[in-house]
Amino acid sequence: MTTAASVVPSTASAATVKVPVWAWLLLAVAVFTIYVLAQENGALLSAPAAEMLHELTHDARHALGVPCH
Amino acid sequence: MAVGFGSVLRRGALAGVLAGLAAALTIWLVVEPVIRRALVIEDLRGMHGGHAAGVPLHGGDEPLVSRSAQVVGGAVTSVVVGLAVGVIFAVVFARLRDRLTGRGDLGRSLVLATVGFGAVTLLPAVKIPANPPAVGDPATVGRRTTLYAVVLLLGVAIAVVVPMLDRWLASRVPVPSTRWAIDVVATVVLLVLVLTLLPGTPDQVPADVPADVVWDFRLASLAQLGAMWLTLGLAFGLLMERGEAVRPGRARVDAGTTVSA
Numbered sequence: 632m633t634t635a636a637s638v639v640p641s642t643a644s645a646a647t648v649k650v651p652v653w654a655w656l657l658l659a660v661a662v663f664t665i666y667v668l669a670q671e672n673g674a675l676l677s678a679p680a681a682e683m684l685h686e687l688t689h690d691a692r693h694a695l696g697v698p699c700h
Numbered sequence: 701m702a703v704g705f706g707s708v709l710r711r712g713a714l715a716g717v718l719a720g721l722a723a724a725l726t727i728w729l730v731v732e733p734v735i736r737r738a739l740v741i742e743d744l745r746g747m748h749g750g751h752a753a754g755v756p757l758h759g760g761d762e763p764l765v766s767r768s769a770q771v772v773g774g775a776v777t778s779v780v781v782g783l784a785v786g787v788i789f790a791v792v793f794a795r796l797r798d799r800l801t802g803r804g805d806l807g808r809s810l811v812l813a814t815v816g817f818g819a820v821t822l823l824p825a826v827k828i829p830a831n832p833p834a835v836g837d838p839a840t841v842g843r844r845t846t847l848y849a850v851v852l853l854l855g856v857a858i859a860v861v862v863p864m865l866d867r868w869l870a871s872r873v874p875v876p877s878t879r880w881a882i883d884v885v886a887t888v889v890l891l892v893l894v895l896t897l898l899p900g901t902p903d904q905v906p907a908d909v910p911a912d913v914v915w916d917f918r919l920a921s922l923a924q925l926g927a928m929w930l931t932l933g934l935a936f937g938l939l940m941e942r943g944e945a946v947r948p949g950r951a952r953v954d955a956g957t958t959v960s961a
Contacts (some may be wrong), residue, residue, distance in 0.1 A: 634898075635899040635900045636738055645798075646797045646798040646800045647797065648703050648704075648708055648795070648797050648798075649705060650705055650791065650794045650795050651864065653703055654705060654794070655707070655793045657709075657787060657791065658788050658792075659786065661784040661785075661787040661788045662788065663778065664781075664783075664784045665781055665784050665785070666801045668777050668780060668781055668784075668846060669781065672841070681708050682764060683764060683765070686763075686764045686765035686770065686773075686938040687765055687769065687773035687893065688769060688772065688773055688774065689773070689776070689778040690727060690731070690735060690770050690774030690777075691727065691773070691774040691775075691776065691777035691778045691781065692777070692821070692851065693731070693735060693830065693831070693832060693833060693921070694723075694774065694778070694830070694920070694921050694924045695778075695781065695830075695918075695921070695924070695925065696821070696824065696825050696828075696829070696830030696921045696922075696925065697830075697845070697848060697900075698828060698831075698836065698841055698844035698845045698847075698848050699831070699833075699836050699841070700836045700838045700841060
């Protein structure tokens with residue numbers, strides 16, 4: 632508490648939000664979700680499953696601008 | 701006084717879904733018409749034996765997923781991507797809330813959304829532009845994906861380094877306008893370095909794809925991503941401000957805002 636008070640300026644402390652550790656885990660899950668939807672082409676899934684995923688997400692992948700086939 | 705992380709996360713998730721819906725609507729109205737034009741080119745290639753002609757051909761004779769399923773799948777994908785981006789946005793916003801400049805949470809949210817758009821959308825889009833179907837060469841997709849990821853990470857790195865530089869300058873440069881000028885020049889120099897030093901896409905646009913199809917598609921792709929970031933920044937900021945305003949005990953009347961219900 633004393634360290635936080637000494638580091639954070641008094642004007643900024645009102646805006647500070649305490650971020651729990653699990654939030655960073657959630658962030659990792661979200662990044663992984665985007666990877667699976669946008670980039671997964673068989674690195675993790677079996678080839679037919681990856682191809683199915685690729686075809687289903689096809690239009691959004693093109694639109695999101697990720698490199699595609 | 702303090703804002704709990706849970707309320708920030710909930711607003712991020714809701715704003716993310718709204719951003720995904722805005723993106724899906726933009727895909728449907730703006731991107732799909734261009735994809736249809738590109739698919740006509742792929743179909744023409746199929747008739748002339750595209751593989752033999754040495755140009756990429758997408759899919760076989762029997763499509764694994766129908767076109768209508770792809771359109772619906774694209775919409776669902778953009779909503780889920782929006783939700784995931786909203787969650788990431790909320791975590792980063794909560795962590796940086798006391799450091800972001802901007803008037804109130806709406807201002808902070810719009811600043812973060814603008815930086816996000818620039819770092820992970822615009823910079824990769826300029827270096828490795830989006831392409832419609834009928835353009836990508838399947839043989840180079842791995843290389844293009846790596847390059848795309850590297851540019852995206854460098855964009856994030858620039859967004860982290862420039863504020864660090866700004867804080868370092870804060871104690872050394874007394875005139876704010878000089879400091880901001882140095883920030884802007886540093887950002888431009890770093891962007892130019894990324895754009896010039898990294899190799900570009902190894903693909904060439906096939907001769908049978910008209911330039912206006914490629915241009916329209918790239919604009920449409922940026923429109924979709926811009927709609928996503930703008931909706932996310934606006935919706936998240938407004939939800940945060942509304943949460944502040946309705947909290948009992950510290951009611952705040954915003955000038956010009958009518959509170960209904």
